[in-house]
Amino acid sequence: MAGAGAAVLGLLLLLGSPGGSTGPPRDSLREELLLSPLPSGDLAATFQFRARWDSELHREGVSHYRLFPKALGQLISKYLVRELHLSLTQGFWRTRTWGQPYLQAPAGAELWVWFQDSVTDVDKAWKELSNILSGIFCASLNFIDSTNTVTPTASFKPLGLANVTDHHLLRYAVLPREVVCTENLTPWKKLLPCGSKAGLAVLLKAERLFHSSYHSQAVHIRPICRDASCLSVSWELRQTLTVVFDTFSVGQGKRDWSLFKMFSRTVTEACPLASESKIYVDISSKTQENELLEVTPLPLSVHEAPVQGDRRTYAVYDLLSPSLFNVSRSLNVQLKWKRPQDSLDLSTPVLHAQRYVSGYGLQTGEISTLIYNTHPYRAFPVILLETVPWYLRLYVHTLVITTKGKENKPSYIHYQPAQDRRRPHLLEMLIQLPANSVTKITIQFERALLKWTEYTPDPNHGFYVSPSVLSALVPSVIAMKAEDAEQNPLFTSLFPSSDGSSYFVRLYTEPLLVNLPTPDFSMPYNVICLTCTVVAVCYGSFYNLLTRTFHVEEPSRGGLAKRLANIIRKVRGVPPL
């Protein structure tokens, strides 16, 4: 009977009936773990959990949640959010040595939200939304205010289904100071339908995850097409967590690893609610330099996918297939290198960047950004977004962009100057990167003096400047064919790929730490004391002068000194004074 009902439902959906409210909204959960050895010898583990809900969240009245978390669903329907991306990151992804990440996030907290065009007061909604998110994730997102919020015009496009791209509905903020810890991980895990009780989330043990070189957790919510015809909208919640383990320190100098070694747990079952539960292990180097490494147990299947412009091979363990747990009750994926790896060719990624502050003294300084294009023959454009707090006063006339010793004129530039204590500088540029080149962008700034209450509790630590964002369509080495997004592994499908010849990359540079002139904080009290003393001295002498009575003193026997002198004189036989 139930089967028949499902068939009818399927038929209705096939017909594309708009009034398809006959059954409850369907939702599905997919979970996957991607383990990829990094060129430097470290190991990156990327968890992705995707809850997809075939329902319209923006409707009035009753809302019923199953796999989609209620807290986030309510948030979206109340504040009319079209897209929400939040990431909390500890550490910095070293693109040069680790290669291109699947999902990059800046150090600290990053939040960007697209609102629906029916929102009248976007700033108010943004403020309330960030406050509520701060409560949900126990993060200091409540520090997001107008001084660190910007509205980029070109860098951040909606990742999901959108017909409105009016950038006034977008808000973007980064808090580079935010420290991510267990208290942020627990609420994040709570959003998973299976919690940390079953499935891949069992591996998420806080003490191991934070004993790593890099930890980044994120929540991405976006509307997607329900089916190929794209007549109705589904909502997708992607919870991702990337962690980089230093295998050398964990594995006593060896690069071999296993699930148990890293997470101190093994996988025993898939989440019963998940429709797909897979572990992918990147074994691309196996095929290249034949039989360099060995994975145990033997993978049931091998998946080849073009990822980030490169063809990659993955060993796939499907936790839902019954044969996997036939031999042993738990799955402990292991990877062994057959030969010691001494000379690893660190193939540098096509696009990477670095940023630093230069200059001396506490008055002026210079921010320099270096963008590398290592592609041997293809030039491509990159959008650079710089957000600089108001207390670093940028001089736009000092903006210099040089490539190979020549000036490189940006083809698009959007600059919004800061207003003191109101909004930060926003600088967006579209820069053409010639093949095999380094582009240097410098801009000078002046450090502002803050009011004494505006300094942080540890002002000598310095003030953070949020990372700049690079968005680019990088030409790929191999041709990629457009595949059905539903079938692909999750890690390939968050960012849209426009065509087969290039792929989208978003990179973040290092956050900067700038010292501002810091006053002596006992200064106000000293000033009060000093002025009071000056006032008291002036007043005292004035008072003395006015109230003292002067009269002629009769010569008297004199003071103690005179009497002493007289006694001495008497002894000496000299007449007294």
Added chain:
Amino acid sequence: MAADAAEKARGKRAALSFAAVALVLGLPLWWKTTETYRASLPYTGISALGSLRFQLTVPVAVVFAKGALPGAQWRRLPFADTQEEESLLNPKTSVTARYETTYRGATATEQAALAMATVQEADAALLPLQEDLVGALTVYVIPETSLLLPQGVGVYVGKHRSAVMRGTQGPGDVLAAISARVQQIVQAMSFTTDSITTALSDRVPMDQLGTDTRRPFKSSLGYEITFSLLNPDPKSHDVHWDIEAAVNSYVQPFLDKLGSVANFSVDSQILYYAVLGVSPRFDKASSSFILSALSLPHVINPVEARLGSSATSLYPVLNFLLYVPERVHSPLYIQDKDGAAVGTNAFHSPRWGGIMVYNIDHPAPDKAPLPLRVDVDMVRVMEVFLAQLRLLFGISQVPLPEEFLLESPGNKGLSDWELDRLLWTRTVENIATVSTTLTSLAQLLDKIGNIVIKDDVASEVYHAVASAQTAMLELASGHLGSAFQASKEAVTSSERAFFDPSLLHLLYFPDDQKFAIYIPLFLPMAVPILLSLVKILREAKQSKKEPMKTD
């Protein structure tokens, strides 16, 4: 010598004028510039609200059908009559119930309606003839011999704001008997001293209250109702519930009816791997698992961590949990204090919500593959949850004599007079809340000098006081609907004033720090002035003594 004295006098005058300037000019200037801003507040109005003398007026119309009253009595019938009943809850709170009864004969249309075959039809026909006023009641008195009411039923309480009662015939004072009966009906349909005491539970000593008084939710402007399905064992149970349809057909009509009382939002969620905090005891005799009443208090806390509070509103949340026990712990039954199984297998927690355990019939393990698909019988579940919802809102059944016949409220789940009952208690509770809030604000301002009161906060306070006074007046004149609206406004304004963040702006500025800053200025200035004043005083004393000595 004379010049010396003049010089001395000048010095004295200078010192005195310094002291005078410091006192007259310096001190007020310092006071004014360091003062915290405080707009004027209606302190008299607030203290007047502190002692609440409620006067609750219920307009009652008693309509006599033809033949219900003998002719002699009919002539003695007064046009209107007022009865008052005062009860003192504490020295500052008293409630006066005032029943304004008007008597009249039935009109022709009412007579026709009362002549209908069944009382239900009569009730429906009489509805358009009544005054549509919230809180006003109509009692129809029909002849004792009338067949409208079934045998053995003396009073019929309808769906709306009316009741039909059988008159009495006899030699005695029929009118007195009728009015005693009317009083009983009116109390059942409006409020009793008990229900008002419950509403004012904060102002009444604990020992005067029954156990049930702490059960209903506090009056609030809105409520969030969350239905959660807890499935601790998704590997063996694939539980589905059609909550959307159930909410639409059972809960929503009830909430629509309550829409004038508060805003409601309903949502539901399914939580997996959410377990109860206690492990149930296995009972061999019935081969089932048992949760005793004593362990129930420990059930809620671990579950609540998973429930999650509402992210988007500050209204209180009512939780209704449907718990499907794990396969290894089923069937699971709740036992009451006497060891008997609870029929509904559910319990509620005061001011929190309710939990129901839903057992699943397990076929032989080899027959059905896991997970077992389960479709929850929503009718059974919603019956329990709706009953709990009524309890948590304080819409409980009034104990009535046996001969009373209550009409079932129909698919709305709530009859008009039950709503009125709720409004009476809620209005009283709201006014009491406003009074408490404003009184504590006034006390706080009195105690802590550093609290700033801005103009907009002050205007909220004024509005709250005015609205509370309006609500009291409307209650006294029998306009329940407008009284409730006014009390709601008063609550909103008073809460907004009390929780305004601007109140705290200067709170962290303790006096010792203030003086640490002022001492460097005050000490060097005050010491010379004080010293010279002391000197002047001493000299003045001496000069008074000196003439005595020379004499």
